[in-house]
Amino acid sequence: MVNNNTISKEKIWEILGTVTDPEVPVLTILDLGIVRDVVVTNETVEVVITPTYTGCPAMDMISMNIRIALAEHKINNVKITSVLSPAWTTDWMSEAGKQKLKTYGIAAPNKNFEIPEDGVECPLCNSINTRLISQFGSTACKALYQCNDCKEPFDYFKCH
Amino acid sequence: MTDYLLHLADTTLILSQRNSEWCGHGPILEQDIAITNISLDLLGQSRNFYQYAAELISQKNGNTVTEDSLAYLRDPSEFKNVLLAELPRGDWANTILRQYLFSEFQFILFEQLKNHSDTQIAAIAAKGIKETTYHIRWSKEWVIRLGDGTAESHDRIKAALSTLWAYTDELFIPAEYEVNLGIDFDIMKKIWLEKVIAVFEEATLSIPENIVMQTGGKNGLHTSELKLILTEMQQLQRTYPGAEW
Ligand SMILES: [Zn+2]
Numbered sequence: 555m556v557n558n559n560t561i562s563k564e565k566i567w568e569i570l571g572t573v574t575d576p577e578v579p580v581l582t583i584l585d586l587g588i589v590r591d592v593v594v595t596n597e598t599v600e601v602v603i604t605p606t607y608t609g610c611p612a613m614d615m616i617s618m619n620i621r622i623a624l625a626e627h628k629i630n631n632v633k634i635t636s637v638l639s640p641a642w643t644t645d646w647m648s649e650a651g652k653q654k655l656k657t658y659g660i661a662a663p664n665k666n667f668e669i670p671e672d673g674v675e676c677p678l679c680n681s682i683n684t685r686l687i688s689q690f691g692s693t694a695c696k697a698l699y700q701c702n703d704c705k706e707p708f709d710y711f712k713c714h
Numbered sequence: 715m716t717d718y719l720l721h722l723a724d725t726t727l728i729l730s731q732r733n734s735e736w737c738g739h740g741p742i743l744e745q746d747i748a749i750t751n752i753s754l755d756l757l758g759q760s761r762n763f764y765q766y767a768a769e770l771i772s773q774k775n776g777n778t779v780t781e782d783s784l785a786y787l788r789d790p791s792e793f794k795n796v797l798l799a800e801l802p803r804g805d806w807a808n809t810i811l812r813q814y815l816f817s818e819f820q821f822i823l824f825e826q827l828k829n830h831s832d833t834q835i836a837a838i839a840a841k842g843i844k845e846t847t848y849h850i851r852w853s854k855e856w857v858i859r860l861g862d863g864t865a866e867s868h869d870r871i872k873a874a875l876s877t878l879w880a881y882t883d884e885l886f887i888p889a890e891y892e893v894n895l896g897i898d899f900d901i902m903k904k905i906w907l908e909k910v911i912a913v914f915e916e917a918t919l920s921i922p923e924n925i926v927m928q929t930g931g932k933n934g935l936h937t938s939e940l941k942l943i944l945t946e947m948q949q950l951q952r953t954y955p956g957a958e959w
Contacts, residue, residue, distance in 0.1 A: 605758075607845060608758035609754040609755040609756070609845070610758065611754065639840060668851075688747065690744070690752075690852070712848070
């Protein structure tokens with residue numbers, strides 16, 4: 555077993571920056587802003603995370619992926635703690651993350667509104683001539699829109 | 715406190731299970747996805763309450779109770795969910811209206827609980843309230859669309875209302891374990907009624923009269939429906955204890 559004295563907190567954050575969200579694989583868990591703290595002691599590495607949505611089925615998988623990523627660096631004594639408060643908000647998503655979402659074809663959350671009927675910028679052609687199709691998209695955290703100009707349907711990451 | 719947590723957990727679990735029956739059967743794909751996503755949110759809330767209850771029970775009794783044993787290994791008479799949650803899903807109007815009545819209630823409840831002195835209950839409520847906001851918006855639009863829609867959609871949601879209304883009082887009648895929690899049920903009922911009546915007006919619906927209110931679920935007295943739900947939901951864990959995948 556590796557003595558954790560030799561592992562820096564920075565290194566842990568660096569490894570966590572390689573763990574991606576299973577549902578939106580272009581985002582790392584750092585882009586999402588769900589890693590709240592990293593505590594390194596002699597015995598364990600504790601990673602404190604917070605769920606995006608209460609019912610997010612990806613959280614168990616994210617925990618497992620954190621363990622796998624750390625294990626690849628021979629860090630095996632890992633404790634993952636989930637805290638609910640303060641509740642995660644889409645404001646914690648990094649600017650880089652929002653840009654990556656757009657490139658991936660998902661409109662990033664805009665904190666000025668919740669689920670507007672129209673006017674969400676199309677991630678494909680940048681038109682704001684768009685309309686809401688359904689408040690619940692392919693996952694609970696997204697709503698479904700369609701662009702009236704390029705006709706493409708697209709997901710919008712809902713504000714939370 | 716653990717009884718109250720179990721009540722919150724059971725109600726959200728059973729309602730989640732009921733809504734999930736629509737999976738693959740929704741009227742159109744988008745709405746199928748919407749109701750099952752709501753189901754998933756409720757399940758997530760339920761897990762939070764069960765996990766916290768399991769933690770408290772294990773601390774107290776020194777045994778290993780888990781969220782799974784609480785959900786899968788208790789008998790119907792031990793479940794404390796409100797009766798509203800266990801009623802059959804019925805048609806789309808019935809499912810929508812039940813979700814709407816419950817979500818308006820849950821929002822007001824979580825508004826109170828998010829300031830609770832127990833920080834974990836407060837955290838679960840503060841987290842859940844964001845999802846509940848979306849559930850209200852979605853179900854409210856449907857109640858109005860069906861009520862103020864065609865003759866058939868109006869008749870259907872009116873019929874749903876005459877069935878479901880009898881189960882709404884129970885939301886606001888505190889069980890013994892709810893008495894000293896600092897929750898103001900009278901205020902909650904007042905706010906809830908105001909909101910619901912406003913939406914009913916828009917939906918051209920009115921509160922049915924001469925309804926005999928049904929209660930009991932909070933104290934483990936259930937309709938025969940709950941047994942059927944649990945038989946299906948618990949079958950795997952009862953048949954293969956500890957099964958995982
Ligand atoms: Zn477009």
